Amino acid sequence: MAYSPITDNDVKEMLNKIKLNSLDELFNIVPDKFKLDFDKFDIPKGLSEQEVYAKLSEIGEKNSASKNDTFIGGGAYDHYVPTVVDFLSSRSEFYTAYTPYQPEVSQGTLQYLYEFQSMICELSGMDISNASLYDGASAVAEACSMSIASNRKKKIVISSSVNPEYISVVKSYFSYNGITVDFSESENGVTNSKNLLKSIDSETSCVVVQSPNYYGLLEDLEAICELKSTYPDLLVICVSDPMSLSLIKSPGDCGCDVYVGEGQSLGNYLSFGGPYIGLFAAKEKYVRKMPGRIIGRTVDVDGKEGFVMTLQTREQHIRRERATSNICTNQGLIALRCTIYLSLLGKHGLVNIAKRCFENTQYAADQISTLDNFSLKYESKNFIKEFLVSTSFSVKNLIEDAGQNGFNISALKNDDSDSLFLLAFTEKYPKDKIDSFVKYLKNYKES
Secondary structure: OOOOOHHHHHHHHHHHHOOOOOOOOOOOOOOHHHOOOOOHHHOOOOHHHHHHHHHHHHHHHHHHHOOOOEEOOOOOOOOOOOOOHHHOOOOOOOOOOOOOOOOHOOHHHHHHHHHHHHHHHHOOOEEOOOEOOOHHHHHHHHHHHHHHHHHOOOOOEEEOOOOOHHHHHHHHHOOOOOOOEEEEEEOEEOOHHHHHHHHOOOOOOEEEEOOOEEEEEEEOHHHHHHHHOOOOOEEEEEEOOOHHHHHHOOOOHHHHEEEEEEEOOOOOOOOOEEEEEEEEEOHHHHHHHHOOOEEEEOOOOOOEEEEEEEOOHHHHHHHHHHHOOOOOOOOOHHHHHHHHHHHHHHHHHHHHHHHHHHHHHHHHHHHHHOOOOOEOOOOOOOOOOOEEEEEOOHHHHHHHHHHHEEEEEEEEEOOOOEEEEEEEEOOOOOOOHHHHHHHHHOOOOOO
């Protein structure tokens, strides 16, 4: 919609209407001690566009990390983003984060959100997807909330191999409302079904597992879903990287009830932490309890196809305190980028990208395994694009030195040993880049 700036005549007309002579008179009600005295501020003269650009570029040059090769894992990955994603998503028709309420003037936006939902359903093996949530962490917490609303039970069990940031958000959601959050300890980097079973009882609403998990390893989702034969009301929530789903059996096909994930890897940059996008899809039986926007396809009175927001009676702006979630918006612009990216690659293209990630990661793991002072933490190599490394060096010192030598890496979160770090290798970094990093590790000496 058009933006109409206010003019001096508009201001004058409005002031005359309320019988005031100036804007200062409008704020006479505010005591002087609370008003800013702009004469006391040492504000320099304005700069030209060229001068501003040069100044900001000078500041930006101080951040060397943006020039480094990035092998950071843990939920956000440095994939290549095709130029067409930036070009199409920046078009004025699309360039907004606004979630439309008026379908009559938003058919293009509603259609791409509908296509986005369809693609997420196909990747996840689920029946219905929403139009996205804020990020992967909020999607996990909202899935737990939906589970509690569905079966009215008061306990959540989370595998310890789930991303710690996601666990932290779940804790913050349910810390003060009578919900118990328990954990099932993993063994050798993956969820142990026997340990999980011991943590579950008749009051357990859901279990949360991640595959590939925080350590990069694949979980046995089918074995975990068999727990539902003992506890039929139990929901299994699977967290997964959407790109990896192009290579492995989908959560829906494994028997999971809900799929959630972080969609940053689908056509979005790392961007120093966001904005990202939460993916959420579930079996159709849970549609009335799902959070967020849902876009539907219909026909108008003339029989023409159209798109609308549907099932809005679930949402906060309709039901207020009885809503299933307090989220009634979505990451529209990031969802558009995901839709363009997936449409551009197609089924075969996405598989090819995921295969290249797999090949690069396996190659890197093989090379690092031969180094002194470095080893894979777990024997299993059932990973797609990230794995956990153990070292005899201080990881904190290693990360700092690596950054100064052109490589971004990250420590394992909540690790007190200062000896573990996650590495991720995407299609963006070919073997010569990996060899350079391995050579750096080989020659690294702690000062």
